[in-house]
Amino acid sequence: MKIRPEIAADVAQIYEVNRLAFGREDEARLVDALRERGVVICSLVADLDGLIVGHVLFSPATLDDDGRHTTLAALGPVAVLPARQRQGVGDALIRAGLEICRDEGYTVAVVLGHSTYYPRFGFRPSRPLGIRWEHDAPEEAFMVMELVPGALSGYRGIIRYQPEFDGV
Numbered sequence: 001m002k003i004r005p006e007i008a009a010d011v012a013q014i015y016e017v018n019r020l021a022f023g024r025e026d027e028a029r030l031v032d033a034l035r036e037r038g039v040v041i042c043s044l045v046a047d048l049d050g051l052i053v054g055h056v057l058f059s060p061a062t063l064d065d066d067g068r069h070t071t072l073a074a075l076g077p078v079a080v081l082p083a084r085q086r087q088g089v090g091d092a093l094i095r096a097g098l099e100i101c102r103d104e105g106y107t108v109a110v111v112l113g114h115s116t117y118y119p120r121f122g123f124r125p126s127r128p129l130g131i132r133w134e135h136d137a138p139e140e141a142f143m144v145m146e147l148v149p150g151a152l153s154g155y156r157g158i159i160r161y162q163p164e165f166d167g168v
Contacts, residue, residue, distance in 0.1 A: 001053070001089065003096045006043040011035075013052035014045065021079035026168045030077065033164040034059050041073055042100045046080070046089045054080040056093035058101055061110055063131065065157035072108040073101040073147070074161050094121055098147065107151035108144060110159050115140035122146075130156030 006014060011032075018028035034040050039059050046054035061074035075097065080089045098121065101109055110126065111118050112133065123143035126132060129152060133142045142159075146152055 002047045003044055003092050006045050010045055010052055014055045017052055017055050017081055018079040027077040030164055030168050031057055039162050042097055044093050044097055046093055053084040054089040054093050056097045058097050059162050062160045063157050065155050073106040075109055075111040102147045107148040109147055110144050112137055112142050118143050134158050134160050
């Protein structure tokens with residue numbers, strides 16, 4: 001399996017991977033909308049002999065700290081074909097994406113997801129740090145991660161995702 005950036009020829013397979021992984025089209029449409037508007041930090045695929053078996057996308061988000069705006073990386077969606085789940089595909093995609101975000105100069109990443117899965121990458125609940133998502137979500141599900149040690153020091157506020165996320 002090879003982790004690589006998406007190319008134009010992958011778009012239909014990426015849509016299908018997201019549709020099958022989530023059992024609906026919302027996340028697949030979200031990926032298309034973010035791509036179309038050009039608000040993607042990185043979009044990676046897990047390629048197994050020409051078949052896309054997984055996909056992850058990172059997009060910019062903003063931490064609004066009383067008028068001070070800091071751009072950070074939002075992880076999601078991440079999708080793996082149901083038959084390939086629990087085989088390390090998602091882990092490999094997320095780790096590769098986080099490394100690209102670091103290389104691109106992002107110092108913080110956020111995710112809304114399973115509280116038992118994302119801590120393995122270094123994510124932790126954001127609320128105890130005084131950081132919350134702009135929408136209601138279970139406290140343990142919205143998490144933050146420093147890509148650079150100390151990056152969150154002194155920051156508090158509200159995380160705002162790209163507007164395309166509002167419809168998911």
